[in-house]
Amino acid sequence: MNILLRRLGAVLLPSGLALLIAFGSSGPALAQTFDVPDGFHVGKGDDFPPDGKWRPILTVRPDPGPFSDLSAIRLGQVAGAVGNPKAWLQRRVTLDLGQTGNTGSVFDSPDSPFSDPLFDALRKAVPELMKMAEQVARLPLESCDAPGKGYNATGAYDELYCVFTVGPIRQYLVLRLQEAQGHWYYTEVTTMNERRLRHLLAIADTFKTGG
Numbered sequence: 441m442n443i444l445l446r447r448l449g450a451v452l453l454p455s456g457l458a459l460l461i462a463f464g465s466s467g468p469a470l471a472q473t474f475d476v477p478d479g480f481h482v483g484k485g486d487d488f489p490p491d492g493k494w495r496p497i498l499t500v501r502p503d504p505g506p507f508s509d510l511s512a513i514r515l516g517q518v519a520g521a522v523g524n525p526k527a528w529l530q531r532r533v534t535l536d537l538g539q540t541g542n543t544g545s546v547f548d549s550p551d552s553p554f555s556d557p558l559f560d561a562l563r564k565a566v567p568e569l570m571k572m573a574e575q576v577a578r579l580p581l582e583s584c585d586a587p588g589k590g591y592n593a594t595g596a597y598d599e600l601y602c603v604f605t606v607g608p609i610r611q612y613l614v615l616r617l618q619e620a621q622g623h624w625y626y627t628e629v630t631t632m633n634e635r636r637l638r639h640l641l642a643i644a645d646t647f648k649t650g651g
Contacts, residue, residue: 472497472515472625475646479503480639494518494626500643502636511631513640515647518617518624525598525617526587532615532626533580533602565607572606580604584613592645594620597627612637620649 597618
């Protein structure tokens with residue numbers, strides 16, 4: 441299920457210090473640094489699965505709350521060199537729909553909190569939202585700005601900024617690709633809240649790496 445549908449499901453069923461992370465590589469160990477303020481915490485990147493193109497390093501999230509799982513910065517190291525950073529980023533914007541599943545089961549299960557007639561309007565709206573999400577997924581790059589350049593604490597990076605809209609729901613996706621000390625780093629920023637996006641991008645701008 442694509443990133444937008446996963447966030448849609450999460451909406452329907454909501455579940456000041458510097459950080460130094462080191463990891464091994466084929467060469468000397470490198471260290472990646474974000475300045476992570478109060479209100480955020482860092483994980484190992486376990487929810488950012490490697491696909492042969494990168495390996496996860498860490499994930500930054502807001503401290504636990506009703507919707508904190510909807511916002512994250514995920515950092516990974518790219519495997520090998522990148523010949524065309526802009527094309528590399530555009531290839532990352534792929535929304536694998538897979539099977540959307542039977543949305544009716546969310547409402548019809550005897551254990552579902554949404555089985556009450558009070559949620560009939562929501563029951564009718566979900567299939568339409570799913571159809572809209574599928575339409576967005578067919579041409580995902582139409583929801584993205586042209587690749588551009590930016591600068592953070594380490595230097596220049598390539599960036600792709602996307603906003604996927606499904607009915608009243610927005611999914612912000614910002615992808616960055618940056619070369620530093622002979623390695624390429626991939627940063628993915630996701631959220632459904634524009635104000636939170638500004639917070640996350642401010643943290644992403646502090647990215648540094650050293651030997």
